[in-house]
Amino acid sequence: MTHWLIAPILIPLLGGILQVFMGYAPISLRRTLAIATTALMLVSAIVLLALASDDSYRIYAFGNWQPPFGIVLVLDRLAALMLALTAVLGLFCHIYASGGADEGNRQFHTLFLFQLMGLNIAFLTGDLFNLFVAFEVLLIASYGLLMHGGGTTRTVPGLHYVVLNLAGSALFLISVGMIYSVTGTLNMADLAVKIPQVTGSNLNLVKAGGMMLLVVFALKAAILPLCFWLPKAYAKATAPVAALFAVMTKVGIYAIVRIYPLIFGEGAGELANLGMDWLFPLALITLSMGVIGALGADSLKTLVAWQVIISVGTLLAPIALGSVAGLSAALFYLVSTTWTVAALFLVSELVANQRGSASDSIITAPKMRHRTFLSVLFLIGAVAAAGLPPLSGFFGKLLILQSVEPGVEMAWLWGVMLVGSLLTLIAYSRAGSIVFWWNVDGHLETPEPMNNRVSISTGILTCLTMLIVALAGPLSDYTHATAEQLYDNQGYINILQTPVHIPQNPLVGEVN
């Protein structure tokens, strides 16, 4: 049992607790310690990524209870990929935030670190109820972060966000209860063993529980009927927070990918592929809805918020089809789209700061300062998001298109995705040309100076898309192995047999 598994949870926890007591310390000290914590977390995520790439499952059993008793953390390729993705994103958002966005609230860094901790617990846990707790940890931190920075404009979207997620949590508890009442376990590996054995009238209970769980994850992932809270909330949040939230919808997708192939996969008897028939059309409608929203957006941040919804639709469609190639392509696109969308949120805020009262609205305004730098960053982000070659969004979408087998699904997916990409491109060109090219005479009232931290972190996060292109081979090999590992349930189930406790010295603790 390697103790590295607990590091991505302990590091932000301890760093966050330290920040709680440092509310009145000089801000430079707080910033240094907070960023050091996030950097350490990135180191631990990279160690775990290296550990996970040998295709084996590693477990960390709290209190040394043999699973299925007690709570376990499970590290596999998918968990390691999500941890590394989040840690990289978290580090750059944190550096950006330390450029001035963290002022105004003494506990910003605490909330930010606790948010990262909640995300990490969600990615590592191997227990359904613990997943609920992880969701609550990351949500309660996100409520605070969403309201950060003050201003009355954030109150109403914040209220909607909190109420919706509380209702979602209640549904999560109901579905967990339904599944527990039949199977008597909440350990995911044990559920994968027990659910195929369910028969008779209990089958409907598990089915209802499983479908309700899908509704909860759909709310987190912002799939169509449950996505209308997202654009307002994300567009109103401060940029580093909105950028970090780019990974929050991916938590919903992660939960679907983790639970459905494992528990309701091919081997689940009568419950095999539960809900996946619903997911494919919903994903395509979500994608179309996102494109319509992006075309109608009146500010850069709203446009990027709708891009989040577009990427959710694009990700879920191949996942719902349930092929190894599709899942691998979706994971590749997930890495690319999360970083791109986050970078676009940061760029939008930088643009808004330079344009005075015009802010990030898509309207003409006097020529802004740093126009070349910002427009190049926006161009890179937009090209990656719309999926034009040569950047990573293109490779992601290409892999997704290639992964579908010929048939009705292929026609639908190709049609919706290609038309959607074209319309997204139009939305970005319109926004970019109005904001950057069409200048009116006059001068702007006191644009805020741009400091090095915000410009460098935004620049690097934007250019990560080129890094993905350079490393496309190793990354797609990794995602392919991840998809194969996910569809091979037996490996995950075997963690139940892995002995956790090996007594070093049997004489110690012997009672006569």
Add this chain to the structure above:
Amino acid sequence: MELVFALVIGALSASGVYLLLRARTFPVIMGLTLFSYGVNLFLFATGRLATGQQPVIGTTSSYSDPLPQALVLTAIVIGFAMTAFLVVLALRNLADNENDHVDGQREKPAPSPKHEQEVSSK
């Protein structure tokens, strides 16, 4: 006992959902609270309704499952914290928008003819 228990859960959830769909923040908070009571009772029932049983396996032929109680306890703690936060947020909404409508809309009273006259005479 099962019937009464089920009716209580149903009544709590139904009234909770009804209140949740209201347009003011106060009924919404009350609705969420009632709904979470219903959910907590439901979770508690997933361990089967057994009275007078021991929570230890192997001592008797049937036993009372202790795990749902742990789950309910966690859910109550989390729900309590969330409700407290929501109340503060609702008060903030009231202060910011001078209105406790969930969409923050300011009600515009129909301009009375008398008021209009006053304005025009000035």
